[in-house]
Amino acid sequence: MQVYKVADIVDGTIKLCDPVAGGPTQGQVLAAIMSRTESVPNPHPDARFQWAAEITIDEGPNARLLRLNLPILISASDSLDEPVFIADRQLVFFRDRVFMPERAAMSTKECDDVIFEVKKAAGEEEPVSLTSVMGELNDLIGLESVKARVTELTNFVRIQQLRKGQGLKALQISLHTVFTGNPGTGKTTVARLMGKIYRALGVLKKGHLRECDRAALVAEYVGQTAPKTNAVIDSALDGILFIDEAYALAKGGNDFGQEAIETLLKRMEDNRERLIVIVAGYTGEMSRFIASNPGLQSRFTTFIEFPDYDPAQMSEIFESIARENGLICSARLREKAHVYFDAQYENRGRNFGNARLVRNSFEAVLNRQATRLAKAGTFSPDALSLLEAQDFDLDEAACATANASGLAKELRRLEENPEPIGTVVVSRDGKFYLTADADFVVRLWDSTHEFEVRRFSDHSERVDHMSFSPDGKLVLTGAFDGTARIWEIATGKELKRFDGHPRTVTSVLLSPDEASVLTQTSGAVFQWDFATERLIQEFEYEHICSIGFAPD
Numbered sequence: 346m347q348v349y350k351v352a353d354i355v356d357g358t359i360k361l362c363d364p365v366a367g368g369p370t371q372g373q374v375l376a377a378i379m380s381r382t383e384s385v386p387n388p389h390p391d392a393r394f395q396w397a398a399e400i401t402i403d404e405g406p407n408a409r410l411l412r413l414n415l416p417i418l419i420s421a422s423d424s425l426d427e428p429v430f431i432a433d434r435q436l437v438f439f440r441d442r443v444f445m446p447e448r449a450a451m452s453t454k455e456c457d458d459v460i461f462e463v464k465k466a467a468g469e470e471e472p473v474s475l476t477s478v479m480g481e482l483n484d485l486i487g488l489e490s491v492k493a494r495v496t497e498l499t500n501f502v503r504i505q506q507l508r509k510g511q512g513l514k515a516l517q518i519s520l521h522t523v524f525t526g527n528p529g530t531g532k533t534t535v536a537r538l539m540g541k542i543y544r545a546l547g548v549l550k551k552g553h554l555r556e557c558d559r560a561a562l563v564a565e566y567v568g569q570t571a572p573k574t575n576a577v578i579d580s581a582l583d584g585i586l587f588i589d590e591a592y593a594l595a596k597g598g599n600d601f602g603q604e605a606i607e608t609l610l611k612r613m614e615d616n617r618e619r620l621i622v623i624v625a626g627y628t629g630e631m632s633r634f635i636a637s638n639p640g641l642q643s644r645f646t647t648f649i650e651f652p653d654y655d656p657a658q659m660s661e662i663f664e665s666i667a668r669e670n671g672l673i674c675s676a677r678l679r680e681k682a683h684v685y686f687d688a689q690y691e692n693r694g695r696n697f698g699n700a701r702l703v704r705n706s707f708e709a710v711l712n713r714q715a716t717r718l719a720k721a722g723t724f725s726p727d728a729l730s731l732l733e734a735q736d737f738d739l740d741e742a743a744c745a746t747a748n749a750s751g752l753a754k755e756l757r758r759l760e761e762n763p764e765p766i767g768t769v770v771v772s773r774d775g776k777f778y779l780t781a782d783a784d785f786v787v788r789l790w791d792s793t794h795e796f797e798v799r800r801f802s803d804h805s806e807r808v809d810h811m812s813f814s815p816d817g818k819l820v821l822t823g824a825f826d827g828t829a830r831i832w833e834i835a836t837g838k839e840l841k842r843f844d845g846h847p848r849t850v851t852s853v854l855l856s857p858d859e860a861s862v863l864t865q866t867s868g869a870v871f872q873w874d875f876a877t878e879r880l881i882q883e884f885e886y887e888h889i890c891s892i893g894f895a896p897d
Contacts, residue, residue: 473552475503475545482538486665487658488531494649495535499542506546520548521613521644523635524625526651529699532625533587535651540585543621550619555581559593562605570601574608582619591624592634610640627695654699656687662703664836667732676788676797677734682706685737710736727791772813779820781808787822789834801832803839814855823850829864829873831855843873845880856894863892 479499482492498520505515520543524532537554544552557577564570578586588594594602613622624631628650635641654662660683667674674682689702698705713736718728770779777798780788787808789799801820810823819840820832827846831853832839843864852865861881862873870884870892 473541473545475499475542478538478541478545481541482535485531485534486661487654488535488651491531491535491649491651495539495542498647499546502543502546502548506548519644519646521622522624522647522649523631523645524623524649524651525628525631527627527653527695527697527699529697529701529703530651530653531700532651533589535649536585536587536623536625539623540621543585549585549621550583553581553584554587555584556587556589558589559591559602559605562588562594562609563601565601567601570604571608574605575612578609578612578616578620582616584621586620586622588622588624590626592626592630595634595637606638606641610638610644613644653690653693653697654703656683656690659686659690659699659703661836662700663707666704666707668835671730672732673730673798674732675734676800678710678732678737681734681737706737709738713738770811770813772817774817777813779811779813781811781822783807785824787811787820787832789820799834799837801830801837801839804828804830809849810852812853814859815857819855821853821855823853823864825849827866829853829862831862841875841878843871843878843880846871852892854892854894861894863894865889865892 479496482495485492501518502520505517509515522539524536526532533554533556540549540552540554542552543549555577561577562570562574564573594606596602609622613620622644624634624645626634635645660679663682663686664674664679685706686703689697710732714732717733717736718724721728772778776791778790780790782788785802785804785807787801787804788797789801791798801822804822804824804826806825808822808824810821810829812821813819814821814831818834820834821829822832823829827844827848827850829843829846829850830839831841841862843862846864846866847869848866850864850866852863854863855875856862859875862875864871864873868885868887868889870886870889872881872883873879874881
């Protein structure tokens with residue numbers, strides 16, 4: 346993509362020819378370009394081009410005229426705040442820059458992609474949606490108390506911004522925050538999201554995150570710490586300065602850390618409209634750090650505690666990392682990992698790694714997988730994408746617990762597999778099949794390599810029905826305990842449960858639009874609302890051959 350600088354944007358630099366019949370006048374177009382706030386209506390949406398123009402392009406000492414055929418103005422979308430043109434040969438004009446990609450045709454999506462590249466090259470950030478950022482926050486694994494606190498803080502700031510916009514007095518609070526908790530609990534991730542939140546709310550212009558620690562702020566010699574600290578703060582302006590292990594700044598004695606603290610406090614006051622500081626570290630140390638200085642106490646009034654991840658959450662993080670890297674974890678590997686994380690959690694101490702432990706474990710699994718595949722000489726796409734139980738090396742010393750015999754029993758269980766009961770259900774594409782086993786667990790298998798992909802457990806009695814949803818993303822089960830359940834294949838989580846059947850559920854069917862569910866027992870059919878899990882109606886029959894939804 347070539348980038349050209351437009352020399353100027355005034356009358357005479359951009360010359361517009363007569364528009365098409367019924368199109369905007371030359372004055373309207375010039376007004377839109379000069380005001381940079383409104384788009385010009387297109388009377389012919391299907392027209393290839395709407396008007397022509399000449400733009401002066403500055404290529405160093407020799408300027409030249411480039412004649413363009415310009416189609417419709419694109420600035421109607423919410424993501425654009427100024428006029429944008431998609432031109433002949435896909436030349437894009439935005440503000441004072443012209444971009445010319447090397448392709449002959451452009452779809453609407455491609456136009457949007459190029460516009461984003463234009464903004465990026467012009468030094469602009471992608472527009473931030475508060476709804477989208479809050480969605481990212483809520484999608485984080487665990488951290489429920491953190492999410493609640495951040496949401497509470499977001500709502501308060503949002504209301505104050507609304508009050509301010511309506512001419513009402515807005516309450517002022519310090520947004521500088523203290524994050525406490527063990528390493529690997531997502532503090533940096535949440536800090537980055539808070540930067541986006543404050544940008545979406547209009548509190549910060551950029552909302553970027555500048556990470557640092559003591560080494561980035563404190564120098565070794567007299568007179569060097571203040572300039573060093575100021576340089577870091579300058580790079581964080583209009584965003585968030587995130588200081589990890591901030592308590593290390595207050596070592597005492599003749600250390601220069603105190604100079605960094607005093608410099609930081611002054612800049613927090615001088616740039617209070619452009620800077621938010623988040624300090625993070627262990628709970629006890631951070632409490633003592635804030636209490637050690639009256640200036641810190643007055644500025645840091647919001648504390649958010651980050652709890653340790655429990656074994657189930659660590660297992661979920663492990664699977665998430667695998668999915669992000671295009672890898673599949675076999676069910677036995679997942680259970681083996683859970684046993685390991687459970688043992689680590691029970692023996693956790695001050696240095697418990699949380700998500701860092703999970704990532705280190707994942708990287709170790711990748712190394713063992715590489716060794717296994719190299720020895721076997723198997724390099725098919727399926728083999729390269731599969732992580733087996735043998736790839737997870739359970740360190741027995743690391744798993745030492747008070748209940749060592751219980752752990753050993755659990756490990757032996759992972760090497761066993763009960764016999765399936767009844768028939769096998771194969772997916773429409775033939776890649777997977779389901780079995781209902783004697784331990785009341787439904788298992789999903791890879792039909793090519795015969796390895797277990799997922800388990801759907803928690804049934805209290807034998808499973809009588811199992812099937813795939815039409816799109817192949819869900820598993821439907823019906824059991825002797827009178828429950829029908831719907832499971833998500835990607836995570837193995839139970840999404841819906843329909844209780845209250847008087848007998849064994851022998852059939853479960855999901856409507857194509859996923860609005861309702863039909864379940865069948867001996868002599869009765871039940872219709873349920875998928876979203877609320879509420880019973881809509883019941884039909885009684887003496888003999889039922891099959892159930893289904895009538896086509897629209």
